[in-house]
Amino acid sequence: MGYFHPTSYAQQLILRPDSTKRDTTLQLPLNKPDTTVKKTTSKGGLESEVLYSAEDSIISDRQTNIVKMYGKARVKYQDMELDADYIQYDQKNNTLFAKGLINPKTKRYTGRPLFKQGSEQPITTDSLFFNYKSKKGKSYGVYTEAEGGYLQAQQFKKNEYGEGNFVHGVYSSCNLPYPHNHFGINITKGIVTEKQIITGPAYLDIEGVPLPLGVPFGFFPKPNKRSGGLLFPTFGEDVRGFFMRDLGYYIGLNDYWDLATRGTLYSKGSYELSSAARYRKNYKYDGSLNFRFASTRNGVEGTEAFKHPNKDFNLTWSHSQSPLANPGTTFSASVNAGTGSFFQNVPGAVAYNPTEIARNTLSSSISYGKVFYDGLFNFTSSLSHSQDIELGTVALQLPQFNLGMTTINPFDSKDRAGEQKWYQRISLGYTMQGSNSINTTESELFDRETLKKFQNGIRHDIPISMSLNVAKFFQFNSSINYSERWYLQTKRTSMINTRDGFRDTSYMVSGFSRVYDYSVNSGFSTKLYGKFNFKKGNLMALRHVMTPSISANYQPDFGASRYGFFRNVANDTSTVAPRRYSIYEGSLFGAPSVGRVAGIGFSLDNNVEAKVRSTADSTKSSVNIPILQSLTFSGAYNFAAESFKLSTIGFSGRTALFKQKMGINFYGTLDPYQLDGRGQRIDKFTISNGKPARLTNFGLSTDFSLNSTAIKSRNKNLNQLEANKQNLTLQQQDELNAISRDPNAFVDFNVPWNISASYSFNYSKNDLKAVVTNTLNFYGDFNVTPKWKVQYTSGYDFQRNDLSLTTFSIYRDLHCWDLSFRWSPIGPYKFYSMDLRVKASILQDLKLSKRRDFYNNF
Known part of the structure; x- marks a missing residue:
């Protein structure tokens, strides 16, 4: 099929003003801004007036009643409405002719007519005739947007009923002037009405080559509201047999909800079902709900494994509320729950996503929050769930709530003038926490006896504090902390005699019980500054800031019998002191600590900066470079303790290298006491043997990132989209959510390169045996050309001496097509997949896929 050139017909229709008819022509001066002439309604004529204007000139012929603009x-x-570089208006016959003009400098055809009528999609043409009274018209070289793509036709004719007939059309999601050079569906002829498009014979054209695949006719509904439709399946084969995958139906329930239900059938008896619903109300809320169920038969037909299929399900729900919907109230949900074996038994669920393949946990949270009494109180509540897929354990919080009060100064006055007095600095706070939780296994989750194992409790905390400046250089802080917990169950432990000897047995006693504790703390802190100047070189000075603090604290021994929080084990007849236990052991908020505390706490924080001469910025003579952003040591000494009076010394720090591109965090614990031959602590300091404290724990983590400046612009754009999320379509919101979940999977050809890596190291030695773990992960991408991008992700486990899950991805931008190749060459989850598909979602079934995964070889 030959394609209509936009200027071939328009060049024959160029009309120029005739200077020989000056006596019958009204010629307006050139370059006169927006001259407008109105034609009023005459009796028996037009129903309303015609408005016309032009920026260059308007020529009116009184003899023929023709106006040229x-x-x-x-x-x-x-x-x-009609816009063009040239319009000829025949007032006598109520007709319009419009076309573009050839620019004498660029020799290009510009100013094409743009025609719009009512709520219909605007149409761009090379030229057109139109009778605005009968509403009949004919266009040449039509270009318009239709049904998520673009429709171009050589000729288009419209009748008085609003129906359009076209010949030699091309439909494509490609927005180039000649889409058939990439791909297009060639339509020999067709009819466009308000609610449908009917076509004659059509065939696919790729890169200008017509394929021997076509249809004799086509019918496409074009409703002005949501409607349902069939979702076409894909066909193939894997170890479960021949399959028909994702056959379904889409329903537009109303203006706020839609639903897509799909099913997959396998010839060997397995099947999958899924329902995905999306909803949105502008400036109120939006979300999605997805439920998937699978019945999978494994093994050889006739075996027990085949007779009893695995039943798995997965439920996801995400919901977000606009801050404008109900100020002061928030509601959100992020749910991902189901059977732990779902991702192992349903290979299609992972969709070649390494994150999903390696997933070993599931978690959910539904939260509600409200601020009331002018912001004085803040209430939050949540339902949460966490699931360990490997261990098959489930933890539920049904529900968990928190009521917090903003810290107030009860002795201060709103009308106070001047500085606060010491008693006006006393502050008071209050928080209440409540929880009802259970830890169980997947197999026992829905048993009746499991419901009796829920643990519940409420905790109240009342902190009273005061802060004062003393002698200008010292900060004095004092506080009293009171905590009270309410429980509906307490524990009882006794010793019984069995065939295997004496052993402990425990049971729970129902009934309300309260437990409390309190502590008093006071301390001083200050800052010490040190500076060392250098006279030569770029290094001008080193600045060291130390923040020492010391505190005194006291807490009674709540393990004493008079409180009743601890008891002796019943029937313990040992000659030594009977063993004691807390009746609140295992409770949600724990029990008070045993033993009196009367001691001191101490900490020292350090910050080191370098001042260097600036060579890059002429407006600054020097710049400050952080060397140690923080290095903190902390510990405590309890004078009232019978042994081990000195606590372990904890330290932590952080710094950054290479202009803040590489962050380093480290932490550790020093134990000042010795170990005996069995690896147990004894009450002797290591310093008595001339050795420093033992390093019992040390951890280090670092992350490194190098990227082009374009990635900052990308992240800025993503943040702007997130801020305006309520104004996006459902499809745009889904795409933004996918990017937010995994920004590294977002293919952006505008970012030339990006390199990131992370490393973690941990050493622990609490007895005679040391345990070391360290892992390295790295990922990134780079553009081979402006249209080719390579992504990679991998890592190395030094303990196993093996690479972690490694994937490579190659993307090719083909303008209106996408070509992607993903490959995981090592490990238990080897796979590769290649997809060539049209970008437009309306043509999502126009694709070619080839894949082989860890589950099958088809």
Whole structure:
């Protein structure tokens, strides 16, 4: 099929003003800004007036009643609007002719007519005739957007019923002037009505080559509201047999909800079902709900494994509320729950996503929050769930709530003038926490006896504090902390005699019980500054800031018998002191600590900066570079303790290298006491043997990132989209959510390169045996050319001496097509997949896929 050249017909229709008829022509001066002439309604004539204007000139012929407009001409009649570089208006016959003009400098055809009528999609043409009274017209070289793509046709004719007939059309999601050079569906002829498009014979054309695949006719509904439709399946084969995958139906429930239900059938008896619903109300809320169920038969037909299929399900729900919907109230949900074997038994669920393949946990949270009493109180509540897929354990919080009060100064006055007195600095706070939780296994989750194992409790905390400046250089802080916990169950432990000897047995006693504790703490802190100047070189000075603090604290021994929080084990007849236990052991908020505390706490924080001469910025003579952003040591000494009076010394720090591109965090614990031959602590300091404290724990983590400046612009754009999320379509919101979940999977050809890596190291030695773990992960991407991008992700486990899950991805931007190749060459989850598909979602079934995964070889 030959394609219509936009200028081939328009060049024959160039009309120029005739200077020989000056006595019958009204010629407006050139370059006169927006001259407008109005034609009023005459009796028996038009129903309303015609408005027309032009930026260049308007020529009116009184004999023929023809008006010619040049340069950004415009005509408007009722709901019809026409814009073009040249418009000829025949007032006698109520007709319009419009076309573009050839620019004498660029020799290009510009100013094509743009025609719009009512709520219909605007149409761009090379030229057109239109009778605005009968509403009949004919266009040449039509270009318009239709049904998520673009429709171009050589000729388009419209009748008085609003129906359009076209010949030699091309439909494509490609927005180039000649889409058939990439791909297009060639339509020999067709009819466009308000609610449908009917076509004659059509065939696919790729890179200008017509394929021997076509259809004799086509029918496409074009409703002005949501409607349902069949979701076409894909066919193939894997170890479960021949399959028909994702056959379904889409339903537009109303203006706020839609639902897509799909099913997959396998010839060997397995099947999968899924329902995905999306909802949105502008400036109120939006979300999605997805439920998937699978019945999978494994093994050889006739075996026990085949007779009893695995039943698995997965439920996801995400919901977000606009801050404008109900100020002061928040509600959100992020749910991912189901059977732990779902991702192992349903290979299609992972969709070649390494994150899903390696997933070993599931978690959910539904939260509600409200601020009331002018912001004085803040209430939050949540339902949460966490699931360990490997261990098969489930933890539920049904529900968990928190009521917090903003810290107030009860002795201060709103009308106070001047500085606060010491008693006006006393502050008071209050928080209440409540929880009802259970830890169980997947197999026992829905048993009746499991419901009796729920643990519940409420905790109240009342902190009272005061802060003062003393002698200008010292900060004095004092506080009293009171905590009270309410429980509905307490524990009882006794010793019984069995065939295997004496052993402990425990049971729970129902009934309300309260437990409390309190502590008093006071301390001083200050800052010490040190500076060392250098006279030569770029290094000008080193600045060291130390923040020492010391505190005194006291807490009674709540293990004493008079409180009743601890008891002796019943029937313990040992000659030594009977063993004691807390009746609140295992409770949600724990029990008070045993033993009196009367001691001191101490900490020292360090910050080191370098001041260097600036060579890059002429407006600054020097810049400050952080060397140690923080290095903190902390510990405590309890004078009232019978042994081990000195606590372990904890330290932590952080710094950054290479202009803050590489962050380093480290932490550790020093134990000042010795170990005996069995690896147990004894009450002797290591320093008595001339050795420093033992390092019992040390951890280090670092992350490194190098990227082009374009990635900052990308992240800024993503943040702007997130801020305006309520104004996006459902499809745009889904795409943004996918990017937010995994920004590294977002293919952006505008970012030339990006390199990131992370490393973690941990050493622990609490007895005679040391345990070391360290892992390295790295990922990134780079553009081979402006249209080719390579992504990679991998890592190395030094303990196993093996690479972690490694994947490579190659993407090719083919303008209106996407080509992607993903490959995981090592490990238990080897796979590769290649997809060539059209970008437009409306043509999502127009694709070619080839894949082989760890589950099958098809």
